[in-house]
Amino acid sequence: MKRKVCVVVASRANYGRIKYVMRAVQQHPDLELQLIVGASTLLERYGRSVDIIRREGFEPDRSIFYVVEGETPLTQAKSTGLGIVELSTAFQDLQPDMVVTVADRYETMSSAIAASYMNIPLVHVQGGEVSGNIDDRVRHAITKLADIHFPCTEQSRERLIRMGEDEHRVFNHGCPAMDVIANEDTSIDNEIMAGYGGVGTSIDWTRPYILMVQHPVTTSYGDGMNQVMETLHALCEFPGHQKVVLWPNSDAGSEDVAKGIRVFRERGEASGFHFYRNFSPEDYVRVLANAKACVGNSSSFIREGSFLGVPAVVVGDRQRNREHGGNVVFADYTQASVKDAIERQLAARAYEHDSLFGFGDAGRKIADTLATIDLNYQKSNSY
């Protein structure tokens, strides 16, 4: 009998990271994919990534709305709670042999708690990393609940073992987000990108542009508006480059960051800027791969950026302690600091590819491990 592998996709970012695992599970003779989509994947405001998921051949077994509106730390906690209430029922119905959860956000915690309390083996992808904010706590807490770990780098693998995880249950197969890059054409042109609406100055994708993605930082809730405006103003100092901006993720503080962007636009400063809601993971990689530089705090700059060798300016604390390749320069939350860093990176042009996050075949390797690993495992914790 096939092992039922239940993947919970709860945000746009989740999907980009886990898509090639889903595909490999779907194609594996000994595995059966169960898919639950939830939280911001279902919401207009975050681009309804469920539509992309469906279009790419994955039919959800369950769709669960569990975002409590408010975008404060309070409602983030509530969403986690509501997610547990509903995901547990879905797990009960679907009776998976294991549950796969990705990364470190609150939607992820919901799956982790529901599955581990229900004695369903929990698989955690992208554990063991450190970025220096609250996500670290959540990521490490999920590690302690999980049975099988797929960290994305060697350093992460070692950290998980140091934290007490059984080394026979920790596998560094690289990062499945890299599979998107390795497997798909990353060239860009205006035709490909024509479908994405957005607002602002229209972009000619064949000409130089800088990509900006700046998420709220949950431990300093309330500063998001100023922080994003410093970055936006720094970008204004590069009139020779087009500016492609992605709206922030659903998160405590995202409304704050979004407000900064709105104010910037309403003041009429946004000449040369175009603002997008969402790209498919593939198209996002195209946008990143072809940028002259990328600015903000998206972990994709460190992750896909190092694989692709894109010059990245990482602003603020959010990724400060994260393991990174040579393509990254850090900057403070000030216009001047960001401007300097962009200048340096534009001068650097492109970097060499870096195998820090693997070879782009993580999905298949993870599926192989899931098909064969012993599931009758009693986690010891007695180190």
Next chain:
Amino acid sequence: MKRKVCVVVASRANYGRIKYVMRAVQQHPDLELQLIVGASTLLERYGRSVDIIRREGFEPDRSIFYVVEGETPLTQAKSTGLGIVELSTAFQDLQPDMVVTVADRYETMSSAIAASYMNIPLVHVQGGEVSGNIDDRVRHAITKLADIHFPCTEQSRERLIRMGEDEHRVFNHGCPAMDVIANEDTSIDNEIMAGYGGVGTSIDWTRPYILMVQHPVTTSYGDGMNQVMETLHALCEFPGHQKVVLWPNSDAGSEDVAKGIRVFRERGEASGFHFYRNFSPEDYVRVLANAKACVGNSSSFIREGSFLGVPAVVVGDRQRNREHGGNVVFADYTQASVKDAIERQLAARAYEHDSLFGFGDAGRKIADTLATIDLNYQKSNSY
């Protein structure tokens, strides 16, 4: 301004462990106690420990019902989720400077997630222990969410640091459950115990008795009924001793264990047995302190038992890997194994006191630390 210390008490066991911390916080000039009671503390079936809490001078700021009935792993997960939904609102209202959570059960996880997501410093008492079951995962996951740790033994302190916690935020002040023993008269007589109803043969507390407390073991849900009956039958082989039995905790599987006890009673085998719902923490200590032996899987046998030197027979896996003193003998889930162990322990009589869990002054020391520790702390996790 006083620091507001919010303690969440969500079960009878929680209360016994944290009571002297609550008292010390209440009496500390720089601290203010906020009390939330919830989950099984409010339920008749588990003896409504909220009544004892009130009687002992603690008035709850909030009372929250969040047990989803069912007592399966599924409903345990749901209860955790519902707890988060409601506790987050309470934290928002009460605006504590820190939240204190105890031990390792699902009610504890609810507080831990709500507080840490809301950026309220999280204090965890009794972290770092290992017992060999799912509680370990939950306990360690809470560790990763927490900011300040009060493990109860040296070995636990070291484990927390090994797991990556900052050693300047980890304090071994001993176990606050010991404070109950150290501070209160532990002698017993019939008058003291007269108020407790229960059912079965009446107990003469001045004559020899064996105490039995056997909780369900959440990873082997479904076996509880057989397991408890083996222990009960073993106890039948000691007709010279009275048998004092406590009903199990609210937990996945507790209905199962309770059923075993009911069947045993209904078959008329319970001669010499008396079954109680609940004792106050003080009276529970009296009962334990004066038992000729204690049998089952309560962690109190290892904890208070070692402090008191009470001969303990620990049945099954639940506490197998837990650090313990010389007073403990382990047995399997069979009548024969339990019987043998009881015989050995009755022959041993009492053991020496053991300082494994401290000196009975943990409450005061913890309060002192909470009054002075730096709360503007950014957890690093970058070990």
Next chain:
Amino acid sequence: MKRKVCVVVASRANYGRIKYVMRAVQQHPDLELQLIVGASTLLERYGRSVDIIRREGFEPDRSIFYVVEGETPLTQAKSTGLGIVELSTAFQDLQPDMVVTVADRYETMSSAIAASYMNIPLVHVQGGEVSGNIDDRVRHAITKLADIHFPCTEQSRERLIRMGEDEHRVFNHGCPAMDVIANEDTSIDNEIMAGYGGVGTSIDWTRPYILMVQHPVTTSYGDGMNQVMETLHALCEFPGHQKVVLWPNSDAGSEDVAKGIRVFRERGEASGFHFYRNFSPEDYVRVLANAKACVGNSSSFIREGSFLGVPAVVVGDRQRNREHGGNVVFADYTQASVKDAIERQLAARAYEHDSLFGFGDAGRKIADTLATIDLNYQKSNSY
């Protein structure tokens, strides 16, 4: 395409009332049955009626735990809320063409709100009755949310129309609970009843017995214990009859009533009494049909009792204003009043059958209506 009829069964009583509708839907060529079981149907303490449901050939599409433990008005409200949260997801998944809900309790309200908010036509069975307690409010509120009504008596039908419901959407096909009686053998013997455990003096079902079923009355929460003890003591005055007692339903106050029964038993007064958790709807009808009298406040005394002609003593307010047949005598919550009424009823022996609740073919008639009624209906409410 078949119309998908989603029935929500949320308690033992629900099932008895709707079973023949479910069967008729299952057998109808133009209808497809979808079944959701939830709340107390899944709980040990209430006899897990889901097991009976399965045994009788109905496989649930969804099983949803949504009872928040506490059995107070507070937790009853919470359960309703949690039920809505989860049922809405189930309705979204199952995409029924209509939702069928039964009677008047809080579990029913959850289905009614979820369905009507989601624009799914709502079918209400047993609306329009009055019993003089909070159930009336809930029942009438569900009426105002519902699109199609199947009241069980002529008087109820008229009341619904008086309340403003469209007379073309209100059908008196009789009460589907009567179908159980009309379709199944109601004779009783010891062999049939052997499987039911329970506790107390063993019952010889071929000899005279009195049936007692007393539910908590939600508007006078807190008095349940005294009320039930008065009835129990009255029954003690009939030593020549065996006493068959059913534990109360899940409801605010049921713990209170259950406690009264426990105290009564523990005082050793329960000689001649046997206490049961649950019967299948068929066996319950046997028990009722063959009782010399029935005592308490179950609506089955009025409903099935009138169909069968069983002498009934209805205690207290719960059913005081309910339309009833000639088989009913009312009594107060005092031992003396109940005793007198029992004496009168035992003297009366059996009553004539009464067609007040129809002819035992309601299930089939309801299914026929559901198969043909216009579902593109905009409720007017503009009377």
Next chain:
Amino acid sequence: MKRKVCVVVASRANYGRIKYVMRAVQQHPDLELQLIVGASTLLERYGRSVDIIRREGFEPDRSIFYVVEGETPLTQAKSTGLGIVELSTAFQDLQPDMVVTVADRYETMSSAIAASYMNIPLVHVQGGEVSGNIDDRVRHAITKLADIHFPCTEQSRERLIRMGEDEHRVFNHGCPAMDVIANEDTSIDNEIMAGYGGVGTSIDWTRPYILMVQHPVTTSYGDGMNQVMETLHALCEFPGHQKVVLWPNSDAGSEDVAKGIRVFRERGEASGFHFYRNFSPEDYVRVLANAKACVGNSSSFIREGSFLGVPAVVVGDRQRNREHGGNVVFADYTQASVKDAIERQLAARAYEHDSLFGFGDAGRKIADTLATIDLNYQKSNSY
């Protein structure tokens, strides 16, 4: 002892309607106001009316986030459920003598269910009206749960009695929303309105303008975008008038309507239009009172509009069956129909004041009734 009157304000519209009741309760010697704010009153996207509430002298006792994001009928049901879960805890804490709930939306249903299940007398303001959509069901269902009714018109009062409510518990004191008009200066100028941001062509409030407020209609979910665009295009045909547009309420479908407005703006058709998120109830009345005409489907056009005599064009079905004064003309969801109606109404200029909704002293009268009415009332329902 003062009677504790707990008012639940769960949306911007709620507040405008109940504000003068709150004030009168606050000032009444025998009453004490308890205030719970929740749902969209706390959300940025709906203008955080909690800030206005605070500024006007009402300090909430509880703030509860319970909007599940999605704005579909599904999430509306979920929000209702989540609201019940949390409001019941708040009621338990606050122990009100009665709960006041307003009108007919899902947030209102949450309060109604929580209070009535908890046996707290439920007061319903604005019951008995009919508007021809799903709100009618909810409004009438709340009526059946409520103990004390304050309908706003004579016709509504009669309907409540016809539905079976006790005439001694049904009071037509007029509509408390009128109190805002009667008690406050309704003149408008640019200084007063300067604080409101919004986007679009700037408005000179001393020159002619048309007000547009168009909410989603929940029974025809999905058409909102087209409907709103027809109205917007009709307004374009009046270039001589400025256009003041209010964003829609939080409701299933509001995202749909909002999208229509966004598309309209992004196409550059919005010349002469200004779009606002929110006004205080007082300022909203100023805006309405001074409009040359108002267009859309806000119930305020019928209610305050008749009191003020403002020419109103009511578009679509939402208010079709509502009792209205002479100031109303109805139009279909087409540009042509709306345009014609606007033309007629601009020609009509202002209408006479109409006492259909009372005399602007409802708040005080309602408070007086609440201070004296018998609260030990057993609702009969036995009509």
